[in-house]
Amino acid sequence: MAIGAEKNTAIKRVLRFYEALGVERVPLSIDDGTGALRAVRAEMGDCTRCKLHKGRTNIVFGEGNPSARLMFIGEGPGKDEDAKGRPFVGEAGQLLDKLINRMGLGRGDVYIANIVKCRPPGNRDPEDDEVDSCMAFLKQQIEAVRPEIIMTLGRIAAHMLLETKVPITKLRGKFQRYGDILVMPTFHPAYLLRNPKDKMLVWADAQEVLHKLGLEVK
Numbered sequence: 001m002a003i004g005a006e007k008n009t010a011i012k013r014v015l016r017f018y019e020a021l022g023v024e025r026v027p028l029s030i031d032d033g034t035g036a037l038r039a040v041r042a043e044m045g046d047c048t049r050c051k052l053h054k055g056r057t058n059i060v061f062g063e064g065n066p067s068a069r070l071m072f073i074g075e076g077p078g079k080d081e082d083a084k085g086r087p088f089v090g091e092a093g094q095l096l097d098k099l100i101n102r103m104g105l106g107r108g109d110v111y112i113a114n115i116v117k118c119r120p121p122g123n124r125d126p127e128d129d130e131v132d133s134c135m136a137f138l139k140q141q142i143e144a145v146r147p148e149i150i151m152t153l154g155r156i157a158a159h160m161l162l163e164t165k166v167p168i169t170k171l172r173g174k175f176q177r178y179g180d181i182l183v184m185p186t187f188h189p190a191y192l193l194r195n196p197k198d199k200m201l202v203w204a205d206a207q208e209v210l211h212k213l214g215l216e217v218k
């Protein structure tokens with residue numbers, strides 16, 4: 001079953017239940033995450049909450065299935081992402097696409113976001129004050145999408161989301177928790193471009209995720 005389809009099936013089941021009861025109007029609002037994500041984006045506006053706004057071309061909010069079962073989180077936009085306003089669209093993004101496709105999924109099945117939404121100058125790591133300013137938006141995105149599993153990409157994303165300093169080499173490949181959501185820390189695709197031999201480790205992590213989601217490992 002395609003990712004996100006289970007949630008849609010559950011919603012349809014609820015609607016049929018009300019229909020069987022003769023209810024013409026469902027007394028609750030069912031949002032697949034789209035409305036909540038729009039509200040987060042609206043709250044962000046033309047954000048100037050941290051100094052990263054000064055050098056950005058575009059805010060890179062995030063994109064994908066608003067009710068995705070799987071969410072990817074990176075650290076922040078690079079040059080290509082800043083230019084296009086979309087996450088993971090450069091060379092590293094193409095590698096992420098390959099991973100997603102190898103998992104039997106497409107970009108439209110998952111949700112992709114970053115810790116900070118504006119490009120740090122020269123692709124430096126985001127600084128603590130910048131993460132502190134932006135993190136609330138990511139938390140709201142997670143709350144809106146409600147994924148079953150998050151794959152963090154690279155050291156910064158894992159450290160910031162999990163609030164730990166444990167080296168990524170130790171975190172990688174072992175499920176962690178963000179509230180009731182499972183988190184699989186793995187390497188960043190940009191790292192894999194420099195260290196292609198470690199692609200097998202990331203694929204092993206992805207297979208663990210597929211297994212947890214009950215999806216077929218191809």
Ligand code: SF4
Nearest residue numbers: 047050053117118134
């Ligand atoms: Fe606002 Fe986040 Fe951009 Fe900073 S990085 S300006 S908090 S959207």
